[in-house]
Amino acid sequence: MHRLQVELGERSYPILMGESLFQKNLITPYIKGKQVAIVTNETVAPLYLEQLQAQLTDYQVQPIVLPDGEQYKNWQTLQLIFDGLLKAEYSRKVTIIALGGGVIGDMAGFAAACYQRGVNFIQVPTTLLSQVDSSVGGKTGINHILGKNMIGAFYQPQAVVIDVSTLKTLPKRELSAGLAEVIKYGLIADSDFFTWLEENIEALKILDTAVLIKAIDWSCRIKAHVVALDETEEGIRATLNLGHTFGHAIESHQGYGNWLHGEAVAVGSVMAIEMSMRLGWITEQDRNRAIRLFIRAGLPVAPPEKMSANDFLKYMRVDKKIIDGQIRLVLLSKLGEAIVTSDFSTELLNAILSTNYEQLLDSF
């Protein structure tokens, strides 16, 4: 089993990672009190709820099973968590365990931040995306019809327990979506990781265990490092948002759940990379390497056909990185290094939003 630490002073916590972790008694040391709520969904519950519950025989356990999908990451579904907690008469000493992907983790974490003003919380992520990204760092929340993740809180878990065996049941499309955030880390923070991914992407797609654990470990190390430097996104943490200003606009415009988060991030990253190239910051060769890797990972690299520049701008105007009304974007200063900047012309931004990416991709 691997162990990493997210260093956040008194809010520090471990990321435990390995195979068949559900068979080992790893979660109970992080439970406080006797009351446990497992927040999961209709897809994950039949697969893993029983295994998790088998570890918790000494506790009073209440499963809370939510409908599955990004379209349910909202107030109404959040209310179902509070209903479950209150019907079970759970106190401030309850521990909430999130068992599922990023949607479950974000909602269960937000519920943990709010319930009786904050209760104990453990992440048990079961998608690649949630194992490399959403379970680490304490961003929790829900969507608003006018923008992604617009209501939420920074609230750190007590532990993150990653059982990579759960990925065996994950649909291929979801695995690819997770690879988008993995590739993101190489692009923004570590060109060696990017090169390693170019060499290992096929092994990752067929879930080679050693390669998978290395990729998750590498990703979590980068995320944990960035979060430790800047927990509440005053500066460097915003680089984790590569492709997200464009990507969140795609998800919101297309209707939550129609484009997967990772798919939208892949396309958004291509747009940010194209912009970095047109600013003269990265080479055409590096742009092409990035696009090729997204394609090999099974991801889309062109925005939805009928999405206009104005459609993008409607959502980009409420992006959380905006300061004093100015759109700030995460761009690459080179492969493996990102900056957050508003230092680009409106003309360039409009050109990026109006580019025919299908045509650009004809040569790939």
Ligand SMILES: NC(=O)c1ccc[n+]([C@@H]2O[C@H](COP(=O)([O-])OP(=O)(O)OC[C@H]3O[C@@H](n4cnc5c(N)ncnc54)[C@H](O)[C@@H]3O)[C@@H](O)[C@H]2O)c1
């Ligand atoms: N908090 C953060 O820092 C952060 C970071 C990245 C993304 N996010 C958020 O995470 C969400 C995306 O997360 P996601 O990609 O995990 O999507 P998801 O939570 O919707 O899960 C994807 C699908 O896989 C299913 N599933 C989960 N585990 C499974 C398993 N082991 N086997 C079979 N099916 C399984 C789910 O039921 C769902 O249908 C978005 O809402 C995004 O905004 C948050």
Ligand SMILES: O=C(O)C(=O)C[C@@H](O)[C@H](O)[C@H](O)COP(=O)(O)O
């Ligand atoms: O942890 C972060 O910080 C990130 O930005 C990670 C992103 O991959 C993730 O999608 C996050 O939820 C986006 O946050 P938001 O603040 O742009 O809503």
Ligand SMILES: [Zn+2]
């Ligand atoms: Zn993301």
